[in-house]
Amino acid sequence: MIFFFQMLINGIVVGSIYGLVALGFVLIYRASGALNLANGEFVIFGPYICLMLMTALQVPFLVALLITLIFSAILGLAVERIVVRPLQNAPVISVIMATIGLSSLLAGAVHMIWGHSTKTFPPVFPQTPLNIGGIIVTPVYLWSFIVVLVLLIIFSIFFKYSKIGLAIRAVADDQQAASSMGMSVKFVYAATWTIAAIVAAIGGVLIGNINGVNPTMASIGLTVLPVVILGGLDSVIGAIIGGFAIGILQNMAGGYLDPLVGGGLKDVVPFIIVLLILMLRPHGLFGSRGIERV
Amino acid sequence: MLRINNLEVVYQKIIIALRGISLDVPEGKIVALLGSNGAGKSTTLKAVSGLLAGDGGQIIDGSIEFQGEVIDGITPDALVRKGIFLSMEGRRIFKGLTVEENLTAGAYTRKDRLNIKGDIEKIYEYFPKLKVLNNRKAGFLSGGEQQMLAIGRGLMAKPKLLLLDEPSLGIAPLLVKEIFQNIKKIKQEEGMSILVVEQNANVALSIADYGYIMENGRVVMHGESAEILANKDISEHYLGIGNENSGKEKAFRRRQRVVW
Numbered sequence: 210m211i212f213f214f215q216m217l218i219n220g221i222v223v224g225s226i227y228g229l230v231a232l233g234f235v236l237i238y239r240a241s242g243a244l245n246l247a248n249g250e251f252v253i254f255g256p257y258i259c260l261m262l263m264t265a266l267q268v269p270f271l272v273a274l275l276i277t278l279i280f281s282a283i284l285g286l287a288v289e290r291i292v293v294r295p296l297q298n299a300p301v302i303s304v305i306m307a308t309i310g311l312s313s314l315l316a317g318a319v320h321m322i323w324g325h326s327t328k329t330f331p332p333v334f335p336q337t338p339l340n341i342g343g344i345i346v347t348p349v350y351l352w353s354f355i356v357v358l359v360l361l362i363i364f365s366i367f368f369k370y371s372k373i374g375l376a377i378r379a380v381a382d383d384q385q386a387a388s389s390m391g392m393s394v395k396f397v398y399a400a401t402w403t404i405a406a407i408v409a410a411i412g413g414v415l416i417g418n419i420n421g422v423n424p425t426m427a428s429i430g431l432t433v434l435p436v437v438i439l440g441g442l443d444s445v446i447g448a449i450i451g452g453f454a455i456g457i458l459q460n461m462a463g464g465y466l467d468p469l470v471g472g473g474l475k476d477v478v479p480f481i482i483v484l485l486i487l488m489l490r491p492h493g494l495f496g497s498r499g500i501e502r503v
Numbered sequence: 504m505l506r507i508n509n510l511e512v513v514y515q516k517i518i519i520a521l522r523g524i525s526l527d528v529p530e531g532k533i534v535a536l537l538g539s540n541g542a543g544k545s546t547t548l549k550a551v552s553g554l555l556a557g558d559g560g561q562i563i564d565g566s567i568e569f570q571g572e573v574i575d576g577i578t579p580d581a582l583v584r585k586g587i588f589l590s591m592e593g594r595r596i597f598k599g600l601t602v603e604e605n606l607t608a609g610a611y612t613r614k615d616r617l618n619i620k621g622d623i624e625k626i627y628e629y630f631p632k633l634k635v636l637n638n639r640k641a642g643f644l645s646g647g648e649q650q651m652l653a654i655g656r657g658l659m660a661k662p663k664l665l666l667l668d669e670p671s672l673g674i675a676p677l678l679v680k681e682i683f684q685n686i687k688k689i690k691q692e693e694g695m696s697i698l699v700v701e702q703n704a705n706v707a708l709s710i711a712d713y714g715y716i717m718e719n720g721r722v723v724m725h726g727e728s729a730e731i732l733a734n735k736d737i738s739e740h741y742l743g744i745g746n747e748n749s750g751k752e753k754a755f756r757r758r759q760r761v762v763w
């Protein structure tokens with residue numbers, strides 16, 4: 210039973226990070242209909258930069274994180290400006306293809322700059338594990354979860370009540386009508402790419418603190434796909450719940466089934482689940498076909 | 504206030520929608536733009552508010568002036584900030600946003616953020632139905648309610664020039680009269696100018712100072728509203744206002760025009 214809870218907690222924490230990263234993915238999809246297949250590379254750039262600042266320049270973690278987020282914001286803005294905006298009037302598929310190209314480019318850059326060995330973060334969070342009723346929780350898990358939770362709350366308030374949040378939702382709903390309100394579609398696109406890059410970097414830094422940093426972390430970009438498809442591509446809440454679901458199931462599969470089959474199932478399970486769900490609910494658990502009232 | 508000179512617009516580089524139209528909206532006046540389906544009314548409004556590009560349209564000749572400044576080529580959001588607001592054809596409310604959020608969206612470019620709450624209440628006075636539904640997702644409103652919301656959203660912008668594209672679409676006839684009276688009242692209170700496109704020519708001309716009639720991308724006639732209404736030929740021929748037995752003749756004339 211303890212083992213079960215252990216796996217559950219790991220799953221919840223990793224899942225919450227998936228949810229956070231997926232949020233950025235969903236945001237871009239909702240605003241422009243494009244899938245950002247370079248999302249995984251957005252995830253790895255963050256921890257590498259943060260780590261570099263901390264080890265090479267001895268910058269304290271919080272400062273390093275802040276600089277990392279600024280850098281990520283610039284990365285997101287630059288990608289929108291250089292890759293996405295020129296394709297604004299092209300079919301969405303062109304944007305998706307461009308992000309695939311971007312993904313190889315960024316992946317190559319990561320290999321070139323940082324190599325491919327696993328690097329570990331210097332201890333950022335307290336090291337002594339907490340014992341909650343027999344279940345061992347490492348502080349880094351607890352802190353990651355708290356950080357994600359706080360961010361998700363901030364983002365929901367931002368989307369619901371801020372002016373930019375309103376514009377993002379309006380553009381997602383009806384782009385031409387939104388511009389007729391005086392909302393700048395370009396600005397909204399830039400905002401969504403920036404937010405996506407920032408949440409990806411935060412997710413990356415958290416996972417980097419848990420597992421160490423190496424280029425295969427980009428595969429989280431791929432894991433996020435089942436998460437958003439599960440939640441329904443266009444649903445922010447769905448992305449978060451999908452994140453938890455995939456995180457938990459993945460860890461359960463890793464804990465219980467991998468020893469039986471000799472490993473490897475952990476990475477496949479999300480895709481199997483998504484396949485099953487999509488057979489039953491083509492629009493995902495929370496996705497909509499859009500409200501239609503005639 | 505608004506002056507359109509010889510404007511020509513094409514879609515997809517080949518479909519000609521406007522063939523050189525000119526019209527004027529004087530300060531503080533209501534101007535009605537009438538005409539048959541496909542005449543180019545919506546295209547005219549979209550050209551003024553800079554929204555043609557989104558539909559693959561483009562101005563190839565002529566100019567648009569607003570308060571003495573040439574405005575073609577300016578981005579839609581800059582035009583809204585200058586005080587031109589289009590309430591688009593077919594409601595186009597944000598389905599996933601609540602009624603209140605839709606109204607707030609209308610005020611997006613306004614600087615006086617503190618007055619917005621009060622202005623929303625004003626809209627609720629004009630359209631009490633919306634107040635009851637204020638927290639409902641707009642997509643779940645009935646067609647007529649959505650249209651009221653679309654008009655309300657336009658009023659929230661407090662523009663200098665309000666462009667309305669078929670505001671009466673889908674609204675019960677009795678309510679149409681009331682809404683148009685409201686529009687006129689608000690115009691006077693806020694000192695707006697209005698250019699309104701309508702199928703319901705009678706109602707539109709009843710509040711408008713001036714009317715233009717379009718056919719096939721051109722203005723075929725214009726004049727004081729009262730004149731247009733008084734001229735039986737025009738109102739029967741172009742606007743379908745008239746008594747029962749004129750129907751046949753009208754159908755005949757239409758066919759003739761098509762052949763020609």
Ligand SMILES: Nc1ncnc2c1ncn2[C@@H]1O[C@H](COP(=O)(O)OP(=O)(O)OP(=O)(O)O)[C@@H](O)[C@H]1O
Nearest residue numbers: 514518519520539540541542543544545546547558
């Ligand atoms: N997006 C578009 N792409 C191509 N052609 C278009 C487009 N929109 C309009 N047109 C064409 O331009 C012409 C004028 O259309 P417009 O929408 O301005 O007419 P309208 O006077 O508003 O008609 P209605 O009363 O039916 O709304 C029509 O022939 C129409 O087919």
Ligand SMILES: [Mg+2]
Nearest residue numbers: 544545546592
């Ligand atoms: Mg029209």
